Amino acid sequence: MKRTGPLFTLLAGLLLALFMLSLNATTGTEPASTSQADTPADKVSPSPAPTKAPATPTPSPSPSPTKVPVPNADYAGRTDDDSAAVSVSLRNGRAIAYFCDGRDKESWLKGDVEDDGSMKLTGKGGSVLNGTLKGKGIRGTVDIEGGHYAFTADKAVKPSGLYRATATVRNAEIDGGWIVLSTGDQVGILNRNGKPSPAPRIDPETGAVTIDGELLTARPVTP
Amino acid sequence: MTVDPNAATQSFPPRPPAPGGPSAARYLVPALVAAAVALALGVYGKVHDPEGTAFNLAGFSSTGAVKSWLATAAFGFALVQVVSAAMVYGKLPGPSWSGTLHRWSGRIAFLTAVPVAVHCLYAFGYQTYDSRVMWHSLLGCFFFGAFSAKMLLLRWERLPGWLLPVVGGLVFSVLTIVWLTSALWFFRTFGVTT
Known part of the structure; x- marks a missing residue:
């Protein structure tokens, strides 16, 4: 119960994971184009996507007051x-x-x-x-x-x-x-x-x- | 596992000993944490709607390539782990700094594996549609649980001599299978590309 090194290792991994996750979440759908460089059709124009993109796990079918385009x-x-x-x-x-x-x-x-x-x-x-x-x-x-x-x-x-x-x-x-x-x-x-x-x-x-x-x-x- | 008679006079770091005696806790806590970590990753992978994509690194043709190379690097450091562990235990002749080598190669291996796992869970999730994918998902989650257990076990001074080698060997074996079912498969399917 002395060594704290292993704890720091785990903590560093956790922080790194959270950092990557937040990076993924904040960059949203935009980088989808870079990861699929060979299908130009995937390079979606950024107009309708970002409003829907950031992780909404429940795509509720409720019509919201703003005009929400159909999600990709x-x-x-x-x-x-x-x-x-x-x-x-x-x-x-x-x-x-x-x-x-x-x-x-x-x-x-x-x-x-x-x-x-x-x-x-x-x-x-x-x-x-x-x-x-x-x-x-x-x-x-x-x-x-x-x-x-x-x-x-x-x-x-x-x-x-x-x-x-x-x-x-x-x-x-x-x-x-x-x-x-x-x-x-x-x-x-x-x-x-x-x-x-x-x-x-x-x-x-x-x-x-x-x-x-x-x-x-x-x-x-x-x- | 008997209580150290010197314990009372020893100056502990800020963290106090676990209540209820360390003997049970020193095995139970790592085991529970391992189970919790593996389960949490699996549940996240299953529940989170896979995004299909995530950001990519410049200079690589695909996220698959990035992940395969990171995973291969992690696997390489894991090999260093096995060798340096054998040195620490005196099974192989090694330098005096083999302990440091073991610690740091392990840290690097772990930290290169984390982004790969994040991408897997974020973009693909826990999948079972064929046996390669099923084993990869299962053991990928298991790996991080087992690794957490290993790290927590390391904190205790007096453990049965066989325990760390067995847990470490388990972690290495699982990582190997995880690598075989992903990066090796990727390189065989797409060729060794960047």
């Missing part, structure tokens, strides 16, 4: 009939969504998000997503190729979310889309020259995926 976040979930997955990525009032059944039916949809959290996104072939952001999730429907699907997508935390890889491998145009669900399950479709097929798994943390013997990187998708 990703959402992922399944359709009610469990036949397909839907993921939506919101950035600065714009949204991109991916609907995918893991076999041959897929669609990328884009559009704006209203301040009340509602959105109408449209994709190729007349596919439409209608959804509303409420609390921690998006509830909505997708109409695609004559099918009508209701879905619920909860807030997705990395590595779950929406990924895409495009490349040319052996003269074939490769376009793959993946939804990584919070359970770790993946739903994806790989198009070779426009022909859809089930996609191989990606490494959710790195996005690494081997397609026809070539190592590609699927990147998070943002509007």
Whole structure:
């Protein structure tokens, strides 16, 4: 009960941890751009973010008196009939969504998000997503190729979310889309020259995926 | 563990001896603190909504690279720890300053590991979606608990001779697994980049 050195060591570590934490908290979302330098889409303009950014652990859905824009976040979930997955990525009032059944039916949809959290996104072939952001999730429907699907997508935390890889491998145009669900399950479709097929798994943390013997990187998708 | 007959005349530093006798407290307090630290980190990692990102250091391509290099540095100092501990215990021939070497390499190792842990907990949280990640989360929290216990145990003069080597060895082993499941994985997946 004499030595105080070890106590100082622990204390120094604690102080350092608190210092780093406060640095993280105060710098907020802005440095997100530096840590993901290779995705320029992530360089969000600082306008709407800082008001929401500093750690509010309970994103209350209550409409506050000031106009609060829809927070930047990703959402992922399944359709009610469990036949397909839907993921939506919101950035600065714009949204991109991916609907995918893991076999041959897929669609990328884009559009704006209203301040009340509602959105109408449209994709190729007349596919439409209608959804509303409420609390921690998006509830909505997708109409695609004559099918009508209701879905619920909860807030997705990395590595779950929406990924895409495009490349040319052996003269074939490769376009793959993946939804990584919070359970770790993946739903994806790989198009070779426009022909859809089930996609191989990606490494959710790195996005690494081997397609026809070539190592590609699927990147998070943002509007 | 008997009470030191000289205790009454000894001049203690400001901190008084724990009430209820030191014998139980000297093991119980470190054990409880260790459990509390590990649990607190795990709970924070689970409850706190992961931010996905945190600030980055200039000169590195990604936070993953920064963390991997910091963790590798910490692991390097941890290796120094093992060697210098063996010197202190006379298992290896060593210089007279091997005790100082042990103390300071340990401090540096700890202080380089802290920012890594802060980033892990702040940006990713406690995750279990595959076995590598699960073990990393679990043992990462465990490491800081075990390290706290080791530091608190060090404060006592007379401990069973085997205790510190065992706890120290445990701390080192856990750090090794934590490093293998993160930095080594990072370097193997992305290549050894800055």
